[in-house]
Amino acid sequence: MTANSATFDVEAVRRDFPILHQRLSGDMPLVYLDTAATAQKPRSVMAKVMECYEQYNSNVHRGIHQLGDRMTIELEAAREKVQRFIGAGELEEIVFTSGTTMSLNMVAHGWGRKFLRPGDEILLNMMEHHANLVPWQLAAAATGATLKYIPLTADGRLDLSSLDQLLTSKTKLVAVTAMSNVLGTVNPINELARRAHDVGALICVDAAQSVPHMPTNVRSPQIDFLAFSGHKLYGPTGIGVLYARRQLLEAMDPFLAGGHMIREVFLDSSTWADPPAKFEAGTCPFIEAVGLGAAIDYVNSIGLLQIGQYEHQLSVKAHEKLAAVPGVTIHGPSVDHKGAILSFTVDGVHPHDLSDVLDRRGVAVRAGHHCTMPLHELLNLTATTRASLAFYNTLDEVDALVDGVHAARKVFRLK
Numbered sequence: 001m002t003a004n005s006a007t008f009d010v011e012a013v014r015r016d017f018p019i020l021h022q023r024l025s026g027d028m029p030l031v032y033l034d035t036a037a038t039a040q041k042p043r044s045v046m047a048k049v050m051e052c053y054e055q056y057n058s059n060v061h062r063g064i065h066q067l068g069d070r071m072t073i074e075l076e077a078a079r080e081k082v083q084r085f086i087g088a089g090e091l092e093e094i095v096f097t098s099g100t101t102m103s104l105n106m107v108a109h110g111w112g113r114k115f116l117r118p119g120d121e122i123l124l125n126m127m128e129h130h131a132n133l134v135p136w137q138l139a140a141a142a143t144g145a146t147l148k149y150i151p152l153t154a155d156g157r158l159d160l161s162s163l164d165q166l167l168t169s170k171t172k173l174v175a176v177t178a179m180s181n182v183l184g185t186v187n188p189i190n191e192l193a194r195r196a197h198d199v200g201a202l203i204c205v206d207a208a209q210s211v212p213h214m215p216t217n218v219r220s221p222q223i224d225f226l227a228f229s230g231h232k233l234y235g236p237t238g239i240g241v242l243y244a245r246r247q248l249l250e251a252m253d254p255f256l257a258g259g260h261m262i263r264e265v266f267l268d269s270s271t272w273a274d275p276p277a278k279f280e281a282g283t284c285p286f287i288e289a290v291g292l293g294a295a296i297d298y299v300n301s302i303g304l305l306q307i308g309q310y311e312h313q314l315s316v317k318a319h320e321k322l323a324a325v326p327g328v329t330i331h332g333p334s335v336d337h338k339g340a341i342l343s344f345t346v347d348g349v350h351p352h353d354l355s356d357v358l359d360r361r362g363v364a365v366r367a368g369h370h371c372t373m374p375l376h377e378l379l380n381l382t383a384t385t386r387a388s389l390a391f392y393n394t395l396d397e398v399d400a401l402v403d404g405v406h407a408a409r410k411v412f413r414l415k
């Protein structure tokens with residue numbers, strides 16, 4: 001399948017997603033444009049999860065009976081799929097977590113609190129999701145480290161012109177999103193990794209939005225920490241991944257303690273198991289992890305390059321048509337510097353009212369600050385309306401979005 005809209009068989013893809021084929025109240029067909037919040041799941045993922053529950057559900061890593069052995073094999077096969085999907089060198093570098101938020105907290109607490117010192121600097125930027133901001137605030141408060149921010153250009157990209165001043169031998173870590181969940185901006189991770197490493201700093205990449213839409217390789221450039229969520233990658237909720245270089249996993253502290261993560265427990269102290277077990281305390285969401293493996297198989301069967309190209313076509317059309325609506329401002333860079341996310345405002349219509357009108361037409365978008373309050377402050381806005389596209393969306397659905405925005409302007413009697 002190629003990504004040419006004539007040959008990318010979006011109708012075939014859509015048949016894999018049962019939820020998309022429904023009419024909502026008012027008999028409007030669902031137009032799901034909220035994939036950045038959570039992606040819909042293909043049948044193969046749901047079937048795999050059902051297979052686990054129906055055939056071999058049993059706790060993993062206990063080596064006690066046949067069901068447990070089968071479940072453990074499935075879980076570790078899913079870990080291998082993740083490893084290949086992000087190009088990690090070693091299986092032990094893949095830690096299953098509950099999601100991006102947990103993964104980033106593990107780094108901020110397990111690495112940050114242990115290794116940051118007063119005077120050290122963490123380099124953030126103004127477009128980060130709260131999940132890659134607030135944990136660093138806590139780590140800084142606990143250690144005396146300082147937070148610095150890369151400014152943004154007027155069109156919502158990282159302004160790297162000040163990087164020489166911001167990135168110094170004091171910088172211990174650069175924490176950056178690979179793709180903004182609001183502006184859609186795709187950040188120059190290669191360059192940031194290189195520049196961070198040049199001053200001896202590490203790079204922590206929030207890949208929650210990028211992993212479902214573009215290929216990821218943690219060894220080219222070398223990434224130190226990378227976090228993402230299964231539910232945004234067409235997989236189940238409650239599962240996510242922390243990738244970290246083995247050396248870092250060995251050095252950092254565990255964040256959660258309990259069963260499975262220990263080597264030996266004494267009355268007054270304990271020693272830790274090797275990674276990844278060291279970071280997987282308690283019963284890990286093993287069936288969700290297997291579901292994530294199935295989601296990766298599904299994405300691979302279509303191909304991330306094809307997915308990216310098709311989504312770009314959708315995005316180009318959405319940008320062109322939406323920008324032509326009177327009073328519409330699309331926030332963020334031009335379509336070539338971003339993923340298929342459009343956060344926009346319409347003069348005279350509150351984002352929540354707009355999403356309400358769209359919802360009544362079956363078009364599901366999101367309104368609010370999207371967990372990026374500092375970014376919205378910078379934009380001088382309290383909220384935006386966000387449409388986020390995926391490869392199961394169609395060019396007709398882009399028309400439905402734009403028609404809905406026109407309709408909202410009519411409701412509010414705008415000329």
Ligand code: 7TS
Pocket residue numbers: 036037038099100101102129131132177179180181206208209229370371
């Ligand atoms: N980082 C980014 C860039 C995100 O977009 C999100 C979730 C997270 C981290 C946190 O992921 P979680 O799976 O741990 O919750 N973003 C959104 C969103 O944009 N709307 O709802 C959730």
